[in-house]
Amino acid sequence: MIRSFPALLCVLLFCGCQTTIERHGKTARHKELYVVIDDAGLALAEVRQFLDIPVPMTIAVLPHQKETKKVCSLIRNDGAKEVILHQPMEAYDRQKNPGFGAIHSTTRPDEVARILRQNLDSVQGAVGMNNHMGSRITENPKLMREVLQYCKDNDLFFLDSKTAYNSQVPLVALKQHMHVEERHLFLDVRHDREWVRRMWGRAVAHARINGYAVVIGHAWCKETAAAIRDSYQTLENQGYTFHKLSELYE
Numbered sequence: 532m533i534r535s536f537p538a539l540l541c542v543l544l545f546c547g548c549q550t551t552i553e554r555h556g557k558t559a560r561h562k563e564l565y566v567v568i569d570d571a572g573l574a575l576a577e578v579r580q581f582l583d584i585p586v587p588m589t590i591a592v593l594p595h596q597k598e599t600k601k602v603c604s605l606i607r608n609d610g611a612k613e614v615i616l617h618q619p620m621e622a623y624d625r626q627k628n629p630g631f632g633a634i635h636s637t638t639r640p641d642e643v644a645r646i647l648r649q650n651l652d653s654v655q656g657a658v659g660m661n662n663h664m665g666s667r668i669t670e671n672p673k674l675m676r677e678v679l680q681y682c683k684d685n686d687l688f689f690l691d692s693k694t695a696y697n698s699q700v701p702l703v704a705l706k707q708h709m710h711v712e713e714r715h716l717f718l719d720v721r722h723d724r725e726w727v728r729r730m731w732g733r734a735v736a737h738a739r740i741n742g743y744a745v746v747i748g749h750a751w752c753k754e755t756a757a758a759i760r761d762s763y764q765t766l767e768n769q770g771y772t773f774h775k776l777s778e779l780y781e
């Protein structure tokens with residue numbers, strides 16, 4: 532996979548009422564949906580409801596949880612889906628426990644690689660990672676430098692879930708000549724049907740206007756699965772396409 536930074540530089544081309552993204556001679560992006568399902572690994576049934584939807588998606592799995600290994604194996608056996616590590620990181624709100632395998636603000640930079648290696652041993656087949664919680668860590672350039680360097684050295688992509696207002700990830704990535712992407716929308720900050728469907732509508736609009744949308748939902752949210760399941764065929768008929776996140780980094 533190539534992650535050269537110039538791929539980030541985009542030119543907007545307006546043709547009629549459609550907006551398309553041209554990326555340095557690469558194929559233009561047009562109505563592309565990149566759905567990432569976070570917090571997998573706690574229950575098989577949660578993940579199955581997304582595996583049953585026959586479109587490409589990326590599933591972010593928590594390390595060292597009860598069903599981590601089985602969930603990874605199910606996803607790997609589904610050609611339309613891919614696994615990434617959902618890397619636990621400390622949040623500003625110390626009441627929130629990021630769980631096993633977390634990077635904390637007290638973690639020494641030279642411990643980060645060991646933590647990531649152990650987590651990737653648990654989340655087998657991961658092709659990249661994103662942060663679980665992590666507002667306190669993604670604002671910490673010293674720790675994020677270690678995380679991104681590990682990704683670069685091990686041919687893994689990094690998605691900034693953007694849980695921090697002042698995330699340092701874009702700046703650190705720029706200094707390390709790495710291509711990173713960030714989440715555009717969360718689907719299920721609230722879990723009710725009306726909210727999730729409204730956010731899914733916004734995600735689709737984002738893809739129409741900007742060429743693509745990176746959208747995060749959660750494995751534990753039935754309404755997220757329902758919103759995607761009920762609309763994917765109509766969206767495909769309208770020219771939208773679903774993709775694994777790794778395709779954004781090619």
Ligand SMILES: [Zn+2]
Pocket residue numbers: 569570617662663664
């Ligand atoms: Zn999470």
